[in-house]
Amino acid sequence: MTMNMTQAASKTTPPGLSAGLRRLLASNLVATLTTPRGVDSYLEMFNPLWSVNEVRAEVVETIRETADATTIRLRPNSNWLGARAGQYVRISVDLDGVRRTRCYSVSSSALRRDGLVDITVKTVHGGKVSGPLGGAAYPGMIVTISQAEGDYTLPEEWPTRLVLISGGSGITPNMAMLRTLLDERYAGHIDVLHYAPTYNDVIFGSELVDIADKHANVTVRFAVTRATPDGEDFSGHFSAAHLDALTNDLADAEAYVCGPQGLIDAVRAEFAARGLGGKLHVEQFTAQTPAPVADAIGGEVRFARGERVITSDGRSLLDQAESAGLKPDSGCRMGICMACKCTKAKGVTKNIVTGEFSTEANDEIQLCVSVPVGDVTLDI
Amino acid sequence: MTVANESIKHTLSTTNQTVSPTIRRAFPHLTAAQIEEFGQALDAIRTRTIADLGERDAKYIRNLIKFQRRCEIGGRALLFAGILPPAWLAGTALLSVSKILENMEIGHNVMHGQYDFMKDPLLDGKKYDWDTACPGDTWRHSHNYMHHTYTNIVGKDRDVGYGILRMAEEQPWEPKYLGNPAYALALALLFQWGVALHDIETEKVLSGEKSREQALAELKVFWKKARKQLVKDYVVFPALAGPFFLPVLAGNATANVVRNVWAFAVIFCGHFPDGTVMFTEEECRNETRGQWYLRQLLGSANIEGGKLMHIATGNLSHQIEHHLFPDIPGHRYAEIAPEVRALCNKYGLPYNTGTMTKQFSTVVRRIFALALPPRRKAAAQTAMA
Numbered sequence: 001m002t003m004n005m006t007q008a009a010s011k012t013t014p015p016g017l018s019a020g021l022r023r024l025l026a027s028n029l030v031a032t033l034t035t036p037r038g039v040d041s042y043l044e045m046f047n048p049l050w051s052v053n054e055v056r057a058e059v060v061e062t063i064r065e066t067a068d069a070t071t072i073r074l075r076p077n078s079n080w081l082g083a084r085a086g087q088y089v090r091i092s093v094d095l096d097g098v099r100r101t102r103c104y105s106v107s108s109s110a111l112r113r114d115g116l117v118d119i120t121v122k123t124v125h126g127g128k129v130s131g132p133l134g135g136a137a138y139p140g141m142i143v144t145i146s147q148a149e150g151d152y153t154l155p156e157e158w159p160t161r162l163v164l165i166s167g168g169s170g171i172t173p174n175m176a177m178l179r180t181l182l183d184e185r186y187a188g189h190i191d192v193l194h195y196a197p198t199y200n201d202v203i204f205g206s207e208l209v210d211i212a213d214k215h216a217n218v219t220v221r222f223a224v225t226r227a228t229p230d231g232e233d234f235s236g237h238f239s240a241a242h243l244d245a246l247t248n249d250l251a252d253a254e255a256y257v258c259g260p261q262g263l264i265d266a267v268r269a270e271f272a273a274r275g276l277g278g279k280l281h282v283e284q285f286t287a288q289t290p291a292p293v294a295d296a297i298g299g300e301v302r303f304a305r306g307e308r309v310i311t312s313d314g315r316s317l318l319d320q321a322e323s324a325g326l327k328p329d330s331g332c333r334m335g336i337c338m339a340c341k342c343t344k345a346k347g348v349t350k351n352i353v354t355g356e357f358s359t360e361a362n363d364e365i366q367l368c369v370s371v372p373v374g375d376v377t378l379d380i
Numbered sequence: 381m382t383v384a385n386e387s388i389k390h391t392l393s394t395t396n397q398t399v400s401p402t403i404r405r406a407f408p409h410l411t412a413a414q415i416e417e418f419g420q421a422l423d424a425i426r427t428r429t430i431a432d433l434g435e436r437d438a439k440y441i442r443n444l445i446k447f448q449r450r451c452e453i454g455g456r457a458l459l460f461a462g463i464l465p466p467a468w469l470a471g472t473a474l475l476s477v478s479k480i481l482e483n484m485e486i487g488h489n490v491m492h493g494q495y496d497f498m499k500d501p502l503l504d505g506k507k508y509d510w511d512t513a514c515p516g517d518t519w520r521h522s523h524n525y526m527h528h529t530y531t532n533i534v535g536k537d538r539d540v541g542y543g544i545l546r547m548a549e550e551q552p553w554e555p556k557y558l559g560n561p562a563y564a565l566a567l568a569l570l571f572q573w574g575v576a577l578h579d580i581e582t583e584k585v586l587s588g589e590k591s592r593e594q595a596l597a598e599l600k601v602f603w604k605k606a607r608k609q610l611v612k613d614y615v616v617f618p619a620l621a622g623p624f625f626l627p628v629l630a631g632n633a634t635a636n637v638v639r640n641v642w643a644f645a646v647i648f649c650g651h652f653p654d655g656t657v658m659f660t661e662e663e664c665r666n667e668t669r670g671q672w673y674l675r676q677l678l679g680s681a682n683i684e685g686g687k688l689m690h691i692a693t694g695n696l697s698h699q700i701e702h703h704l705f706p707d708i709p710g711h712r713y714a715e716i717a718p719e720v721r722a723l724c725n726k727y728g729l730p731y732n733t734g735t736m737t738k739q740f741s742t743v744v745r746r747i748f749a750l751a752l753p754p755r756r757k758a759a760a761q762t763a764m765a
Contacts, residue, residue, distance in 0.1 A: 032616050035608045036509035036516075041502060045449050097438030099499040331525030333390050334669065336706050338493040338505055339525050354427045364496065 014115055015049045015058065016077030025052050048142045055079045059141040060116060065203045069122040069169065070134040071107065076117055076145065083117065083148030085110045085180035086173040086256070086283070090146040091119065093133055100129045105172040105258075105283070106148065107204075109179035120203060122169035152258065152283035154180075160188040161253035163246070165238075165267055167195035170259030171203050173283055177256065182215065191247045192220045195238065195263060198227040221246055238266040240273075250276060258283040295373070296350070302377040304345060312376075317349065318367035321380065328367060328380050335369035342367060347376030390529050393666040400663035403674065410727065412668075418727050419670025425716055426705050433497050437709045441495055441503065444691075445486060452478035455635070456617060462627025475635035480642055482511045484694025485710065491520055494709040512639075514576035515605040518598075522579045528706050532651055532679030533659045539651065540658070542567060542574055543583055546750040548658045553753045560751035571640035576602055642692075645740055646683070650699040653681040654742040655732045676703040677724065682717075682733035689736070690714055700731065 017025065024030065025039050034042055043050040049058060057074035064070055083089070088105040108118035121134040152173055154162075162181070164174040171194055178190060192212075196202045202222055212220040223234035223242060234242050243250065257267045257280060264284055271280045297314040306326045313320065318340050321328050331339030335353045346361045349370040357373065358365050367380075397412045404410075455474030462468035487510030489495070495503045502508075509516035522538065530536035534550040541547045545564055546557040567574045580598055584590035613632040618625035657678040664675065683689065683697040690697050695710030701717055702710065724731045 029616070032608070032612055035612055036511065036605070037502075041445075042449060042453070045446060045453070094438065094498075094500075097433070097435040097498055101499075331390075331521075332529040334392050334529075334672070337520075337524040337528055338496070338707065339520065341493065341496075341506055353423065354430065356427075356431075364499075 014076060014078045014080065015047075016056070016079060017050055017052070018078070022052060022078070049077045051077065051079065053079070055145050055147060057117070057143055057145050059137050059139055059143065061139060062137050065120060066122075066201055066205075068134070069120055069203045070137070071118050071120045072133070072137045073108075074117045074119065074143070074145070075115065080117070080145075081147050083110060083176075084153045085177040086153040087148040087150040087176075088173065089117075089119065089148055091133075092144040093129065093141075095129065095132050102129045102133075103149075105150075105176065107172040107175045107179075109176065109183045111180055111183040120169065120172045120175075122203070150283070152256065152281055153177075155254060158186065158188065159252070159254040161191075161247075161249055162188065163191045163193070163250065163253045163255040165193045165195075165255065165257040165259075165263070167238075167259030167263040168201075169203065170257075170263070170283070170285060173258050174256060175204050178211070178218075182211065182218075186217075188217065189249075190218045191253070192218065193223065193234075193242065193246050194220075195223045195225060195259065197225050199224060199230075219246070238263055238270070240270055243270060250274070251279075253279065254281070255279055256281045256283070258285070260285070296371040299347075299372050299374045299376060301372050302375075304377055304379050306380060312372045314371060316352070316368055317365075317370050317372060317376075317378065321367060321378075326380065330368060333368045335366050338366065340367040341365070343379040344370075345377040345379050348373040349376060391666075392672065393668050396666045396668050396671070400659070400667075400671065402657060402659055402663060403671075403678075406657065406678070407728065410729075414727055415674055416668060416670040418723065418729075419668070419673045421723055422673050422704055422720075423669070425719055426708065429705070429708050429712055429716060430497075433709065437495070437711070438498050440711050441486070441490075441498075441709070444481065448478050448481040448486060451475070451481070455631075459617075459628045459631040460621050460624065462621075462631050463624050468627050468631055472631040472634045472638075475631060476638040479511055479635055479639040480692065481694075483639060483643065484646070484696065485691055486694075487511070488523075488694050488696075489710045491516060492524060492706045494707055496707075509605070511609070512572045512575070513602075513606040513609050514572065514578075515601055518576070518579055518601065524706070528703065530664075531676055531703060532657065533661050533664050533675075536661055538578060538581075539647075542578060543581065544574075545747070547652055547746065549750065549754065550658050550660070551750075553750075558751050560747050564747045568641050568644040569637055571644040572636065576606060645736075646693045646696050648743050649683055649736065649739040650681060650696055651679055652743045652746055653732065653734065653739040654746075655730060656681050673704060674729075676700075677729060677731075679703070680732070681739060682731075683736050683739055684733055685736065687714075700733075 025043070030039050040051050040053060043052070049056045055076055057076040059072055060075050061073040062070055063073065083106045086105070088103045090101050090103050092099050092101045104119040104121060106117055107120040108116065121130050123134050124130045154177055164177060166174045174192070178192065181190060192208060194202060194208070199205060199222065202208070208220045212218050221233055222229070223236065223238070225237055229235045234245065247253065255271065255276070257264055261284070264282055268277070268280065268282065271277050297312055299312045300309060301312050301317070301320060302309050303321060303324065303326060306324070308324045308326065310320060310324050318328065318330055318333065328342065329339050331337040341364050344358060344363050344365045349358045349365050350356070350373050351358070351366070351369050352371055353369045358370070399410065399412050399415065451474045455471045455478055458467045458471030458474065462471055487508065490503050490508045491505050491510070493505035496505050506520070527537055527539045532540065534540055534548050541551060544567065546553065546560055580595055580602070581590050585592060585595045613636065614629060617632060618629040621628045659675055659679070667675070677700055680699040680703045682700050683693060685697050690711070695713050696702060698710070698713035698717055701713035701720055704720065721731045
């Protein structure tokens, strides 16, 4: 079985640079020839998948899972180092000329033979990326992805029981785990508990039912919050009763929960109450929704690297940083030379020249013409 | 990179109602309130244009970069066959175009942050480094900050003369300026080195105004970049050609000189043709935003031409629009120019533009004229003003 898998893997060579070519392109000689732009700038002229450093991927297929969720199947280039089940990638796409980066869990099995990687995108209401990405991704489209990140993964030594709880798009990393375990012929017991408004909203619904039918060691229970449950499924939001109905052997199991804030909080509380907090792994998805608009005065401004926290007095962030004893780069102090540009890790700021708000996390702002709106954390 | 000796922060005033002497002399009917209106109208153009940036602009710069890289790869490849004159000529021409585009339409504009909206790490204005001897960080400081903030302020804007030329009457004459035309020619041929060493301010080190330690630290930064450029163009690429290294070396040198001379001409046409105005440090202290805009307008001059001229000059054919809106992508300047021009008409302000020949010939005339000491009568007038 292992030998077959190795043979199969070697048949599908990922696109991109071969190891030898990559070594040459990463050499000092090539660096000298391509200074100061760097070799990647020239490689992308020939093939957008070619890169010495970056992981690029080609969309090979899109699969509509539910009304608002789409799986995007990617073929990464040879820089891809693989993903452990449960990990996520940062995917960057150019939408309307702007590169936007979002995190998505890999939903495919870590042991896929064809080297393809799935991410499953659920449209976030008001989101800038999920809609266009899910709706407009097409076979042949090239995206940049990070290496896999995250520690929401299976332990090195597999436990005898696993409980996978999820809600909404939180099913994606759990699905990766489930698929991986099945590919590895996992002998222990897996309980899957998934929350969704209706059955139509369950991503991978039919596959899950199929798995439960075919594998005696896998139990799948759906909990619908806005519909009538079938058979042994549950109704309503997470509760202790659901957990009890799911399994009697919770103390022996390693548990995973991924989904919206409400579900995570409830599951965490219940496990803590049972003294099982140490056996619960949590993955939280945070949507990039803008903070409510507040006042420029009175919010907390945190300077992460300078290790200072001040209360905003409404002046420009440059003035306030200097008053706090910091010495950020600056220049014209009127918003044209970009010397004071830095990263706003989180929070909302307003540009006092244009009136525009910066609402996204890790956005770049000019300190001299920005005032905080509510609490803000800056990477200076 | 804020240089240690700049303890005076540039601050705009919101209340200053005085019109500076230079402006009052030139435009006696212009009121302080009108200047603020002018500034607000320009702010509106700026906000509107920046809000409109998107796919179109991203496509433009990406296509331009593709074209420039092709010129570079094609040019360098042809130079390997440079022993054949047509290959050498074509190769050198392509490499010259590549360097001009990369430095002017791409590098200079990207470093201004014009394409930061794209959030592409390779087009990040604060990190971009360009194909010339001057390190990106040095340029960002001397150009984006110093030149654009203190434009045409004699004694503060180092672009007025580059530390070796007399380009404004307001610069006091000294016997060494008799060599003005010669220095200009040398600067033109070696412009990338003039730009790279711009900030070292050698004359300030000699006079003691600037510390040797600081200058040496800056030289180190300069050399780190300059060495890489020299090794690339004059050692490694020629070496790769083996016995045919000479055409490669000659081609690279020629391309560098072509870029130097073209950039020099375009840049000098930006602030020195007849009609451009110089300012004193004192009158610009406590400037308002509107007054800053006005100084940018009066200190800049455009070059007439078509689309090819705009791309070839890195859109510095619209030096006025560039100085009003340095962070708006250059290819947009031609579109907003009519609006800017109309605003100038409304307030009775000049809009300095002319053909390359006309603008450059007045610059050349100035270089020669300012080599000579001012006539006695003119000297007395300047003293009384």
